[in-house]
Amino acid sequence: MGQVYEHFSLEERCEIARRRSAGETIRQIAAAMDRAPSSISRELKRNTGQQVGYKPSYADAQSKSRRWRGSKLIRNLDLQKLVLDRLGRGWSPQQVAGRLAREHGRTIVSYETIYRFIAAQIARTKDYAWRLYLPRGKSKRGFRGRKGGSSVQHIKHRVPVALRPAAAADRVNAGHWEADLMLFRTYGQAVLALHERSSRIVAIVRQPSKAAAPVAATIKSLLHDLPSNLRQTITFDNGTEFAFHHQLHQLGIETFFCDPHAPWQKGGIENAIGRMRRGLPRKTDLGLLTPRQIRHLARLYNNTPRKCLDFRTPAEVFLDVLHFECESTFPRPRE
Secondary structure (H helix, E strand, C coil), X not given: CCCCCXXXXXXXXXXXXXXXXXXXXXXXXXXXXXXXXXXHHHHXXXXXXXXXXXXXXXXXXXXXXXXXXXXXXXXXXXXXXXXXXXXXXXXXXXXHHHHHHHHHXXXXXXXXXXXXXXXXXXXXXXXHHHHHHCCCCCCCCCCCCCCCCCCCCCCCCCCEHHHCCHHHCCCCCCCEEEEEEEECCCCCCEEEEEEECXXXXXXXXXXXXXXXHHHHHHHHHHHCCCCHHHCCEEEECCCHHHCCHHHHHHHCCEEEECCCCCHHHHHHHHHHHHHHCCCCCCCCCHHHCCHHHHHHHHHHHHCCCEHHHCCECHHHHHHHHHHHHHHHHCCCCCC
């Protein structure tokens, strides 16, 4: 059986430094520490700085830096290609890491490693196009607040969100929706977005304008064919585009409105729109997009795994719920 070599610990390096400063020779230090003289000699030669001499903390840092082999995504090119491919499809680093762990039954790469890899490429190459692999497209990490807000609008038959049923707030029960408009640089261009709170599935449809009548008509057409249990409530902000919300009462849908300047009360749709802005940034000219292209963006979102769904996709969760509702309401066979 061959000889086993061990790296010096920080405590051992402190002992070497103490004995060396006391004037002991390499062989005396080796005998006292039960180490080979060649090991002590190599330690002093490799980890002694020209200015600082032999310092335990400096020696320990030098030793660790030599053992670092680079990022996992640099060493494993196949994994790097897989990660970049999924990032390019609009997935966040957390979604990529979570889905890989779900597929393999163990952690393959952490989302922190992915973030650091992207940051390292930006710092190394000065190519800021690497930031486009990230959902928000930021070259620096951290939240950057935004200014602005909307004025309070008075809407007929408006019911505040505080009166919304408790079942709509816990995200356990399906059938509770949120709605908002995505606006663009060109005046009058808008996309209606609907978000189901439990499954996180979204539907997006281009609107001819911000007018209330077509907005209400679109929502009715999107929810009309769903089982009644899957269209119970819907929550809006205070924009006048939702002034005809009471037309949805014909479908048995209860409508509620956030408090003024409190969009976080419908945080699901706010988060969904933030994610979809990668494919539909504010500068987009909707006149150049076909309805099929817009539906494709919704499919990408609905087929992206989410941490809050245990890295299942919104489409998978919603189909399970829809299947359950249809099975539970299907007439039982006669005995």
